[in-house]
Amino acid sequence: MSDDLYQQAIMERAKQPVGAGRLAAPDASVTVDNPLCGDRITLDLKLIDGTIAAVGHQVRGCALCQASASVIASTAVGQKPAAALAGHEVLRGVLGGSEASAPWAALGIFAPVRRHKSRHDCVLLPFEALARALAQAKPA
Amino acid sequence: MSGATAFDPAAVRAQFPLLMRGLDGGPLHYLDNGATSQLPQAVLDAMIRFETTSRANVLRSVHRLAEAATDAYEGARLDIARYLNVPGDEIIFTSGTTSAINLVARSFGEGMQPGDEVVVSLLEHHGNFVPWQMLRDRRGITLKILPVTDEGRIDLSALTRTVTKRTKLIALAHVSNVTGAVTDVAPVVAAARTVGARVLLDGAQRTPHGPLDLPGLGIDFYAFSGHKMFGPTGIGCLWAKKELLASMPPLMGGGEMIRTVTVERTEWADVPHKFEAGTPPIAQAVGLGAAVRWLMQLDWTSASAHEMRLTQRVLDGLGRLKGARVIGPSGLQGRAPVISFELAGAHPHDVCQILDGFGVALRGGHHCAQPLMDHFGVAGTTRASLALYNNDADVDALLTGLDAAAAKLR
Numbered sequence: 001m002s003d004d005l006y007q008q009a010i011m012e013r014a015k016q017p018v019g020a021g022r023l024a025a026p027d028a029s030v031t032v033d034n035p036l037c038g039d040r041i042t043l044d045l046k047l048i049d050g051t052i053a054a055v056g057h058q059v060r061g062c063a064l065c066q067a068s069a070s071v072i073a074s075t076a077v078g079q080k081p082a083a084a085l086a087g088h089e090v091l092r093g094v095l096g097g098s099e100a101s102a103p104w105a106a107l108g109i110f111a112p113v114r115r116h117k118s119r120h121d122c123v124l125l126p127f128e129a130l131a132r133a134l135a136q137a138k139p140a
Numbered sequence: 141m142s143g144a145t146a147f148d149p150a151a152v153r154a155q156f157p158l159l160m161r162g163l164d165g166g167p168l169h170y171l172d173n174g175a176t177s178q179l180p181q182a183v184l185d186a187m188i189r190f191e192t193t194s195r196a197n198v199l200r201s202v203h204r205l206a207e208a209a210t211d212a213y214e215g216a217r218l219d220i221a222r223y224l225n226v227p228g229d230e231i232i233f234t235s236g237t238t239s240a241i242n243l244v245a246r247s248f249g250e251g252m253q254p255g256d257e258v259v260v261s262l263l264e265h266h267g268n269f270v271p272w273q274m275l276r277d278r279r280g281i282t283l284k285i286l287p288v289t290d291e292g293r294i295d296l297s298a299l300t301r302t303v304t305k306r307t308k309l310i311a312l313a314h315v316s317n318v319t320g321a322v323t324d325v326a327p328v329v330a331a332a333r334t335v336g337a338r339v340l341l342d343g344a345q346r347t348p349h350g351p352l353d354l355p356g357l358g359i360d361f362y363a364f365s366g367h368k369m370f371g372p373t374g375i376g377c378l379w380a381k382k383e384l385l386a387s388m389p390p391l392m393g394g395g396e397m398i399r400t401v402t403v404e405r406t407e408w409a410d411v412p413h414k415f416e417a418g419t420p421p422i423a424q425a426v427g428l429g430a431a432v433r434w435l436m437q438l439d440w441t442s443a444s445a446h447e448m449r450l451t452q453r454v455l456d457g458l459g460r461l462k463g464a465r466v467i468g469p470s471g472l473q474g475r476a477p478v479i480s481f482e483l484a485g486a487h488p489h490d491v492c493q494i495l496d497g498f499g500v501a502l503r504g505g506h507h508c509a510q511p512l513m514d515h516f517g518v519a520g521t522t523r524a525s526l527a528l529y530n531n532d533a534d535v536d537a538l539l540t541g542l543d544a545a546a547a548k549l550r
């Protein structure tokens with residue numbers, strides 16, 4: 001059954017995503033597509049003194065993609081880029097069968113996605129956007 | 141059809157081993173036929189028989205096995221030709237719709253001059269869109285696009301202002317893989333004739349729904365895939381009139397497409413072999429031949445009525461589901477059993493995933509028709525595409541699952 005994917009923890013995140021909407025004057029802004037399904041996320045970042053100060057996102061995608069973007073917005077704010085990027089690895093770990101570790105423990109809600117290989121990219125897409133946005137924001 | 145046996149949906153379904161096997165111990169409600177259909181036992185048997193009794197290369201050797209292989213391969217071509225009411229030597233085997241259309245773009249298309257025009261529509265599958273964009277970039281032709289109506293049909297009222305003396309080809313879906321709309325071919329052919337343009341139909345979504353009379357349609361090219369019409373993957377066809385094919389250059393050079401080769405030059409084989417360079421997918425061609433023979437022994441008046449009755453049930457069910465919007469014709473007129481819809485607030489992939497839990501196989505996404513998705517302002521749709529082996533239990537499971545998905549996702 002795939003019903004396990006749509007548990008409360010994921011659906012709450014998806015229906016009321018933290019950070020939904022664009023930022024007014026972002027330091028970095030990227031749009032990433034999943035060519036297979038047509039999902040798209042635009043992610044904005046604001047950095048102050050090398051720390052992530054705000055995350056905004058606009059997702060045209062499934063509940064999993066929305067929920068993932070929401071976890072980023074609620075976790076990455078206040079983090080240094082390296083700590084934020086570590087979330088990508090934690091999520092890959094969760095999809096591979098490991099536990100989610102702090103400060104990215106919230107990614108544990110995606111454990112049920114592990115069995116659904118075709119949906120891994122849905123949760124990973126916002127993290128790909130985050131990585132690209134951080135690369136863009138890096139002072140030259 | 142004369143000599144056709146009566147159509148018994150349960151008996152038809154029983155001939156599909158995968159459908160009878162079900163999925164993980166439960167029933168399988170396979171409603172993703174627009175992507176790929178399942179194989180009846182007759183097709184599997186024909187392919188195994190070929191591989192175990194007649195496997196050899198075709199059109200090369202004189203030993204008995206090679207003759208049997210050539211007979212099987214060429215026999216399949218004749219069966220497919222009968223399904224379309226055309227001569228056998230006008231059927232070219234390709235790997236599918238996409239390669240058939242690319243063949244036309246690369247061969248017929250190379251004869252076009254900068255400023256010549258190809259007309260497509262906004263609802264085309266990328267397979268009948270991207271090859272023409274590529275031709276545009278290669279040859280400097282102009283690509284013109286017919287709009288679609290609110291019901292998801294190609295807007296043929298735009299033909300007169302779109303088709304000009306420079307138009308060389310009008311290439312349209314016979315049936316939309318998204319909206320299920322059946323294109324009214326006569327006005328397209330009439331518009332093409334006034335300027336001497338050719339007409340290509342992408343028949344991928346039409347050929348699974350019964351035999352055709354291609355000469356009666358008055359078109360010039362027809363492309364389709366075996367795997368969507370109860371045949372194997374890796375095989376499909378291009379049909380065109382012999383004189384037209386004879387005037388077109390071959391796409392690939394190699395074995396099996398030549399008459400004589402000297403160091404200086406090569407003389408092409410006759411149509412259709414001119415377009416079939418290299419060893420073809422022989423067992424797949426044999427399988428497709430078996431598929432059309434299987435299709436031709438059915439009573440298509442009853443089979444179509446069955447498909448349409450189930451389509452109406454799906455449309456009625458969607459009409460009752462809050463937040464559901466059908467993207468396509470609202471009635472059965474000029475419609476194939478391909479039904480796309482949007483469920484407000486729910487993403488197609490989430491809908492499909494929840495329906496998978498009910499044993500219902502659907503497709504969600506852009507269906508390789510992104511320009512059309514943009515037109516309707518959606519990222520994607522959820523699509524149920526029916527075949528003659530579907531039944532009321534499939535529709536029941538779909539509608540029950542959609543209720544659950546709506547409750548969960550909204």
Ligand SMILES: Cc1ncc(COP(=O)(O)O)c(C=O)c1O
Nearest residue numbers: 236237238265267317342344365
């Ligand atoms: C209308 C239409 N055209 C073209 C194609 C491409 O077919 P194939 O992938 O078999 O080449 C499809 C199938 O996806 C289709 O539905």
